[in-house]
Amino acid sequence: SELRTRLLQAFSEADGEFLSGQKLSETLGCSRTAVWKHIEDLRSEGYKLEAVRKRGYRITRKPDKISGNEIQLGLKTEFMGRHIHFEEVVASTQKIAHTLAGDGALEGTLVVADQQTEGRGRLARAWYSPKQTGVWMSMILKPEIPINKTPQLTLLTAVALIQAIEDVTGLTPEIKWPNDILINGRKAVGILTELQAEADRVHSVIIGVGINVNHTKEQFPEELQHIATSLAEETGQQIDRAKLIQSVMIRFEKLYKSYLSHGFKPVKLLWESYAISLNKKLIARTLQGTLRGRAAGIDDEGVLLLETDEGKLEKIYSADIEIQS
Ligand code: BTX
Structure with a gap:
């Protein structure tokens, strides 16, 4: 709404200083109750507001918005993420990617959502994908490889994700075969590789990637709290999701090109260097x-x-x- 926009503008102009309820209601020309209601709305959208008696309110944290534009701005890749299909809320980015792939989407097309209502893992398991916290995306690839080689792409993706997470956070996650990426023993990332194929010919490989980025511990449902973690939990810092996606695109493209021309060996060596399960x-x-x-x-x-x-x-x-x- 217009009032909401003006409220955000007022906070932005205050530049981190407190604004009293009185001042806000005067500036916006509405009651203090209306101000309070809009502040509650902002909170439910992911804004963190500090309220101090006699001083008022100030924004201490903005929700991290992503969009196709933000991801593409300054993205230095040849084909990965050159076409982005972004939506705020979807059932599953995999579903959309399957449709786009069937309709002839180009290699490197990326489907990204801020929230998934039916995010899925392997074997029909659910993948928890709340809004404003994670990277939920699907990459469409068209490699000319036989079907039995496609599991290699899951491993390649795991390596690319680890490198990207290292670039952005300085953390070095570990891989648990085949598709779990763990930080301090907890799952921060999931990878789901699906195929569109016919006989032994691969039409498209659709790689779904879920990264827990800015979740606080309490934001995970209870049954995930001791098995899952997020990059923010591990670093103590908010992470820019658009930047993280860019880094994944760059790292993935580089490895994927090397894979297509030199085969799996170089990827395998990298993968093994990050794997925790070896010899255990x-x-x-x-x-x-x-x-x-x-x-x-x-x-x-x-x-x-x-x-x-x-x-x-x-x-x-x-x-x-x-x-x-
Ligand atoms: P998986 O089958 O290895 O893992 C699923 C299991 O992980 C669940 O049963 C649950 O125990 C746990 N889990 C669920 N949500 C989370 C979470 N957010 N963080 C940590 N653990 C969790 C892994 O499957 C593959 C997941 C791929 C998700 C991406 S998101 C974008 C794309 N679209 C889509 O629907 N799926 C992929």
Whole structure:
């Protein structure tokens, strides 16, 4: 509303100084109750306002807005993120990306949302994607690779995400095979790779990326509070989401180009340098059953090699991993 815009303008002009309720109601020409109501609205939109008796209000934190423009401004890539489809609220960016890919979207097209109401993880699990806090996005790729090589792209994405997070925050996250990125043992990022393919030909690979960026601990639902974390939680600082997305685009494009011309080897080496599960004892829960053993590495396809307690080498294509030591 117009009043809201003027209220924000007044705070912006005050430049961090307090504005009294009285002053605000005079400036805006409305009652103090109306001022108070608008301040409550701002709070529910993610603004942090400090209220001090006799002095008034001041804004201490603005919500971090993202938009296609902000992401594209100054983005130095060839194709990643050159086309951005941004929406405030979607069910899932994966769904939109699937439709766009089917309609001939170009390689590198990016779908970004501020909030997802039905964000999804693997195996129909839910991915918690509240507004104004995270990076919820899907990248559309058109690599000419056989279907059995596509898991490599999940690993490549994990490396790109770690490098981008390092660039922006200075933190070095760790990878838990195949797609979890952890900081201090808690999940900060999820990756979901989906395909549009026919026979053995890949039409599109759609890589969904969820990054918990500015969540406070209390903002996670209770069941996630001890398994999830955010970049802000770990650094103690608000992170600019648009900048983070730019960094992911740059890092991803560089690795992806190297992958297309030199293959998986260089990516594999980087991936291994960030992996925590290597050589550890783990339990792998697959749809076919549970295996126990030691993580011996990943093979050139990106498949996990598990040396079982009986000394057999098993290939694990998809599983939930519990690290034991
Ligand atoms: P996953 O199946 O490995 O992880 C899902 C599990 O992670 C859930 O069952 C829950 O325990 C936990 N979890 C849910 N939400 C969060 C969260 N915000 N932070 C940490 N842990 C959480 C991982 O699946 C793949 C997730 C991809 C999400 C992106 S977001 C953009 C794109 N669109 C979409 O719908 N999904 C992808």
